[in-house]
Amino acid sequence: MNVYIETHGCKLNISDSQKISDQLQSSGLNISDDIASSDIYILNTCTVTKSADKKARNKLRNIRKSNPELKIVATGCYAERDSEEILNLGVVDSIINNKEKDIFLNKISTDLAINLSESSNENNINKILLGRTRASVAIQKGCNQICSYCIVPKVRGREKSIEPEEIIQRISYLESRGCKEVVLTGTQLGTYGYDLEDINLTNLLKKILGKTNIERLRLSSVQPHEFNKELLMLWEEKNYKSRLCPHFHIPLQSGSDAILKTMRRKYTTQEFAEIVSVIRNKLENSSITTDLIVGFPGETDKDHNDTKKLLGKLNISDIHVFPYSIRPGTTAYHLKNKVHPSTITSRAKEIREIAKDLNIKHLNSLLTTKQNILWENKRPFSGYTENYSYFKLVEDKSPIDSISQVIIESIDNENNLIGRLS
Secondary structure (H helix, E strand, O other): OEEEEEEOOOHHHHHHHHHHHHHHHHOOOEEOOOHHHOOEEEEEEOOOOHHHHHHHHHHHHHHHHHOOOOEEEEEEHHHHHOHHHHHOOOOOOEEEOHHHHHHHHHHHHHHOOOOOOOOOOOOOHHHHOOOOOEEEEEOEEOOOOOOOOOOHHHHHOOOEEOOHHHHHHHHHHHHHOOOOEEEEEOOOHHHOOOOOOOOOHHHHHHHHHHHOOOOEEEEOOOOHHHOOHHHHHHHHOOOOOOOEOOEEEOOOEOOOHHHHHHHOOOOOHHHHHHHHHHHHHHOOOOEEEEEEEEOOOOOOHHHHHHHHHHHHHOOOOEEEEEEOOOOOOOHHHHOOOOOOHHHHHHHHHHHHHHHHHHHHHHHHHOOOOEEEEEEEEOOOOEEEOOOOOEEEEOOOOOOOOOEEEEEEEEEOOOOOEEEEEO
């Protein structure tokens, strides 16, 4: 029986989907890359914005229309937040919320009336990773921050750290099957271990690097106020720096302290700017990306201009721009002074232009440098640098190894790095 898995949203969802893929293979099912030849379609949904909900609904309807006999399963955060809305679409055969992911196999076996039996075959790493070359491994789930705009605590629950040995076991398993890079993910990485004894994010990284041979280790996202000297020193240590990827995703959300306060964020714009400066000045070949919400309730022209001024001073490489989306169940849902949609659209356009300029500036700084690429595609060979810039090989010569050193020679019209093997 063939199963197609599609994932919307964050790296934590990717981690969940990869784990589901692994479990399904172990139960005798085949993970397919072709919906048309599949018997089961699983959509792991996101609900962080109303656009994410709409995307999921449209996908589920279209899949049902194109494949009337297909068994359709909806899971993930939208399924957790409003399973009734998904059920009322009249197109799904099973809904599995986040709380039920631990019993995913039992749920689909019951809901879809299929028999699962343990497979004797070794699970295929390409199918575990669902076409990716890096694995996402959750180190914690849930969030206690309760930011005023965010629905995540409602759909992921309270923070819960995963035991270090379970994380190490998962990474060792993936490594044994040929995985070269792992992204440590979760909702709140910086507070990892607060509910465990004698462990924090820094010590977890040391344990992983000491007990596995994974070639590249990457963090998905850390809040600006949760960095400390001990954590950043790992990227400078001789035994670790070649394996720790120097890319840091640090969410900003707004360049206005007044808006950050209304959002209930736990840092100021000055603290954000300071950690960006420390990382860029201390860590060789580092890059920083961020998230920004545009048009949060009460955001004035001054707040927007303060954000633009701050971004102009920061040495960051890219910005993920999110027009504010009203989420029922959040504090911000009840705030007055909503920003007009046309204003949000124009402000988002301005921030995206700034993001484009910052990205070009970052890519230009990499010209003539040597970078290590984890190959993801062929024809042409391409993949990501350690600092998370996309690279394409222009010569006919094929790389021998999964990770190769290259020389950056130019930038193409799509802002990809171009070069040759070193």
